[in-house]
Amino acid sequence: MTTNELSPRLNSIIDAKRAALEQRKAKTPIEALRALASMQSRPNPILSTVPDPTEPIVIIGQIKHSVADNGQVMYDPVSMALRYAQRHVDALALFTDEIVYKNGLDDLMFVSRAVDLPVISQDYVLDEYQVVEARAAGASALILSAAVLEPHSLRALVSDAQRNRMTAIVEVHNFDELRYALTLSPHVIAISSDNPFTPEIELDLEMTRRMRDLIPRHIRVMIMEYLTTMEQVEVVADLGVDAMIVSEHLIEVARNIRNLREAFNSP
Numbered sequence: 001m002t003t004n005e006l007s008p009r010l011n012s013i014i015d016a017k018r019a020a021l022e023q024r025k026a027k028t029p030i031e032a033l034r035a036l037a038s039m040q041s042r043p044n045p046i047l048s049t050v051p052d053p054t055e056p057i058v059i060i061g062q063i064k065h066s067v068a069d070n071g072q073v074m075y076d077p078v079s080m081a082l083r084y085a086q087r088h089v090d091a092l093a094l095f096t097d098e099i100v101y102k103n104g105l106d107d108l109m110f111v112s113r114a115v116d117l118p119v120i121s122q123d124y125v126l127d128e129y130q131v132v133e134a135r136a137a138g139a140s141a142l143i144l145s146a147a148v149l150e151p152h153s154l155r156a157l158v159s160d161a162q163r164n165r166m167t168a169i170v171e172v173h174n175f176d177e178l179r180y181a182l183t184l185s186p187h188v189i190a191i192s193s194d195n196p197f198t199p200e201i202e203l204d205l206e207m208t209r210r211m212r213d214l215i216p217r218h219i220r221v222m223i224m225e226y227l228t229t230m231e232q233v234e235v236v237a238d239l240g241v242d243a244m245i246v247s248e249h250l251i252e253v254a255r256n257i258r259n260l261r262e263a264f265n266s267p
Contacts, residue, residue: 125145146180173192193207
């Protein structure tokens with residue numbers, strides 16, 4: 001899918017991202033970023049090895065803004081990361097798109113330094129420069145959207161991520177995107193039921209199951225839907241996936257990570 005086929009809102013964001021990207025490139029050459037990235041600790045592995053059926057499901061804590069009853073936006077990514085770490089999640093996901101959320105890369109850096117967990121950068125990655133930026137900020141993995149990127153760009157960015165020792169997670173929304181993603185042999189394919197910026201995102205169970213069946217066992221599978229209830233966890237458990245993204249509230253409802261894992265392992 002090309003950006004011309006995306007929603008007007010997303011097209012506007014992509015255009016703004018390209019303009020901001022050119023400004024950053026002019027200010028800081030990519031070689032300077034590469035030097036900074038080389039000084040980071042080796043990325044924490046996440047979903048980057050051949051699957052083992054005995055391994056537990058990977059539970060990813062989503063760091064998100066929340067809105068209080070009075071309408072005030074609440075956001076303290078480091079504190080949220082520390083709370084997730086205390087609850088023993090396996091990784092964190094952080095939206096780093098500075099066009100949508102200010103200081104995204106700075107937040108990524110602070111979070112990656114605060115906890116010894118793999119951190120996934122969620123952004124609309126369009127260029128190798130952003131891959132190196134994310135690695136320099138401490139990311140261990142990043143999301144690459146097949147809905148946003150042309151096929152040749154997606155292929156190049158999967159290679160860029162792997163060259164930087166990061167886990168490449170290719171997000172797909174339909175069977176055409178999935179078929180092309182499979183030719184790239186990424187570490188992970190993330191299945192999403194809806195295209196970006198759909199107002200309501202609900203798991204299309206039948207489509208997701210059919211897409212899951214097409215993915216070979218050497219590629220990890222992740223569900224991109226943000227799970228907030230135990231009922232959703234139980235539904236996802238039947239799909240035979242390797243990773244899920246959960247809310248902090250869900251962990252509180254489940255009381256602990258072990259209860260979530262048991263939901264995946266239950267018959």
